[in-house]
Amino acid sequence: MKKPARVFSEVVKHLFKKPATCAYPFEPARIMPHFRGRIAFEQDKCIGCQMCVRVCPSKAIEIVLSADQPPAPAPVEGQPAGPAKKKFDCIMKLDHCVFCAQCVETCPKKALIMTQDFELAHVNRKELRRHYK
Amino acid sequence: MSKITIPLGPQHPALKEPENFMLVLEGEQISGATVNLGYNHRGMEKAAEERTYIQDLYLLERVCGICSHSHTTCYITNVEELAKCETPKRALAIRTLVAELERVHSHLLWLGVAGYEMGFETLFMYTWRDREQVLDCLELISGNRVHYSINTIGGVRRDITAEQKAEVLKRIDYLAERTNYYIRLATEEATVLARTQNVGKLPYDVAIERGAIGPTARASGVARDVRKNEPYLTYSELDFKLITADSCDVFGRLVVRALELVESYKIIRQVLNNLPEGPTAVKVPMRIPAGEAVNRYEAPRGEDIHYLKSNGTDKPERVKVRAPTLANLQSVAYMLEGGWLADVPLVIAAIDPCMSCTDRAVVWDPKKGRKQTYGWEDLRKMAIEQYRRRGVDFTRL
Structure with a gap:
């Protein structure tokens, strides 16, 4: 059964409604609480096991030894001198990252953390290679 | 001439x-x-052979932007079959939920595209605005709008809380109301009827002969749906109807998709109200035993087939993807013949094609x-x- 201009009343109703879009750059965007954004790194938790490097589907992570290593702990009397705890840096290539957060799940020490940071566009590609120290 | x-x-x-x-x-x-x-050949199957099973999950998700969950679920069912892993009931229910939300978002997207192609842009604007509701549901549950990454080998990555359930049900109620309006609109509005009726005809026997699948086949009266014919996930326990139409034209495809939306809302409510208790994932070893597996899955566009061959290492030996559009393209050539040039975009869009997949x-x-x-x-x-x-x-x- 044909009824012309069936949508007309709906269109008129919408004239008095608020816009459905949000004016994003001028007001904050609405993000859900568990949104998968940029991956952050906590250096003191990392043990350099390279699990995240192996599991990353887009080869976006590198875990390297830090330039400045902490000094070896002072030897305790009667015990053999323990090795120094090594420090690691994380190089996160944001232009490779697909934001699946598999590394966050795999990390045994929870050194990688998912943040809600999504404003990552940059005109300089080098800036997308973040070196977390 | x-x-x-x-x-x-x-x-x-x-x-x-x-x-x-x-x-x-x-x-x-x-x-x-x-x-x-x-x-648009992207060499994904070859790339999949050089990655581990867990990395392939994120690669195969990117076969298609709209049916990302379909491809991973089909792939992961193969992996779990070969690993002989018992996926928890709760994980299967969450997968079903995301699959149906994905179907809702794909069908609403299609409804908008069809409106756009037939020159009825008001419909396009309204359906795409309402589609945001279901995309918000997916972001709420999985953390992303398009590539949900909810699957992992042995289960799902995220659980559903009571607040999430309430929020999703609220949005589904709104969508159900809107969908009823669109169904009324599509069956009564003169623009829609004039542009879709008797356009892109695909009779029953041609649909069978050319192997049409999904909503394209169902609109030609072929009762073909993997969810009913060979139930996977938790579909065997759910109550829903198989929608068919016998008008064999673009209008039939529109009606089938619109009514399937209503069935999907029914499934989503059933799954959310009867979520089984228990863990969401089990551990599966990195190395998958040697063997072969094939699985079928009803993606929003039709039947999706994945083949997997493993050789006992942590990387698959062969992955083969048969995306739904490939099966439906044979019918497009038939549908175009005898039609008018002006109807070509609408007829092509009516199978909901995804060429890159x-x-x-x-x-x-x-x-x-x-x-x-x-x-x-x-x-x-x-x-x-x-x-x-x-x-x-x-x-x-």
């Missing part, structure tokens, strides 16, 4: 994806059409450094030749 052949595409034939249609025109009427694939038939010979695309005739000849060497004769088929 003299015949002219014009190419439609590969630049934006109906949608943004590259595909070439060679149309033979007599005046404004189409007397023949050929579909040419192969503009489909393209994977380029052969590259590394020894000779030669690249060649094989057509249907060549592939048929090669297949007959290969079987003849094994002692089977297929020449008469």
